[in-house]
Amino acid sequence: MKRTITHLADGRELIYFDRRDDADRSAIDRRPLDPPPPASELRYDPLTEEWIAVAGHRQTRTFMPPADECPLCPSSGTRASEIPAHDYDVVVFENRFPSFSRNFGTYAEVGGLSEVRPGVGRCEVVCFTSDHSSSFAMLSDAQVELVMDAWADRTAELSAIEGVEQVFCFENRGEEIGITLTHPHGQIYAYPYVTPRTRTQLGAASRHAARHAGRNLFADVLAAERAAGTRVVAANELWTAFVPAAARWPFEVHIYPHRQAPDLAALSEEERAAFAPLYTSVLRAFDGLFGVIMPYVSAWHQAPVREGRDLGYLHLELFSIRRAPGKLKYLAGSESAMGAFVNDVPPEEAARMLRSQVDH
């Protein structure tokens, strides 16, 4: 794998990840770009003790451009995209409309028992393939491994940025989930705080360890799900994919490595290789469920940078909001206002449906 760091016309970093060592990465971005917007501001919510990012500049971000203006396709002789080269394997670059960045100024007090601080961090875009009409489910195993190399590289690099507390690699897929570009891509958020859900999971893991002689909560969940078996969707020697017993979403699959690792950078080459075919088979099972493209969020849960490295346990949480061919699960009053989830699809039934697609 060859890694080449370049810069776009407005100073943002762009990194090529190539399978071949002789890829020519000398193309230069000559677009007349405005300077990057300032970082968002973080506001402290006194009612929840959480930080909310306010990023007014993101209102103007690119929204569903026509395919021939896709900013994630390679540049051509006549059109300059975000990627200067005429082809690429996997490419990562700083988001033009970031929620977090290091380009911040000063922020005024806002009152209301809130505090304000700059949204230090970094947001990156990961192009999974140069093929505009492909999808992650359709990638070759070698291509998935290259994406994993990129994720691991970025996790290590972003973890080293001062002020970054957690690195989150994820993919939003489908218009129903709110994507604004259809080209197969994911994102990476390097947060200046430990996110609320990770904070909650680490708290649960800490209490579990205290009650059970230091045992790892996630390892125990994995063992219990493998023992129950009824919700396992797919497995190989190094990974298991299962619908969790208390799934929140109509179709939700968690994928765990069999060995505790804090983050993607800590996976072995064998683990990365074994993940690829398992994951794409689960994604294809999602799309096979109803014969329509499944909108999904695919979220890598990594341990924070500076805490919980042993309590945490790298795993992927994949879920769809589609509950039936013409119906979506919406987060309305109970979920959005109270955080109380009601799931209309029994987890064992979801697992059975997904298994029949994987075996297909």
Added chain:
Amino acid sequence: MKRTITHLADGRELIYFDRRDDADRSAIDRRPLDPPPPASELRYDPLTEEWIAVAGHRQTRTFMPPADECPLCPSSGTRASEIPAHDYDVVVFENRFPSFSRNFGTYAEVGGLSEVRPGVGRCEVVCFTSDHSSSFAMLSDAQVELVMDAWADRTAELSAIEGVEQVFCFENRGEEIGITLTHPHGQIYAYPYVTPRTRTQLGAASRHAARHAGRNLFADVLAAERAAGTRVVAANELWTAFVPAAARWPFEVHIYPHRQAPDLAALSEEERAAFAPLYTSVLRAFDGLFGVIMPYVSAWHQAPVREGRDLGYLHLELFSIRRAPGKLKYLAGSESAMGAFVNDVPPEEAARMLRSQVDH
């Protein structure tokens, strides 16, 4: 106000709230209804220490019927709806497809470090008006007060059910938020647990009280927002509506009474009367923002039944997912998977836009 309790053909309770004491509520439901479905089961999520309701029967719930088959309109000579009477002011009845109920059986162990228990509780539907094409924003003050009387009555009644820990009155409005019936209506969930968001708010309130000589967190937030003033949208002598300094949603308004009350049942008659014109003016401001119907969630935060009665502080949290005329805020990776919110509309800007509509 006259309250009349009746029962539907399948045994569910229906309660009329009438302004006139002579309303005839003798109509009988003669529909051939199936018995109510069993209660959902609650599953414990070991990763978050939260309970998830699994309600498979809700997959078949009524979904966007044509207007002449609306189950929330009064019955007519030729068609029987959920409401036997030929007219009503406000009516409340047990949901036919409840997430929680008292009609439960036994549940098998599911493994996966999860526990299972019955989803004890109750779910009710509140019809705000018999006028199918109206909306809460269009209700008269007297009608809003009758709705508040119904909410207060139901809060007291449902709080007395064994096993109920929290009562949540809310309205989901708009297809974009996932409503399955367009008739103006809300819902009430009587939960068998304290919801995650309320648990979080009570934790914050408890720590605030410990740090500040027993002061109430919500009262202090209200005072600070009134002092800052920049985010106040509307106010009268007994209530203030403001955009919180750390708003999560593009358009979010919190409405607080000036006096601490644990729940709707504890409001005085004057407070109920003063809420009505303030709230509907804010709702009309929402609809005026972009000249299109605003999808929203309107959520009454009440203190739990058995704890936090002094720490809590009744208030309404209203928010929309619409961030621009053709654009919605989706809860994608950062929000849904990590609980980390990014808001594209600065709260002061949202308040300014809403204020200009209220003054209009």
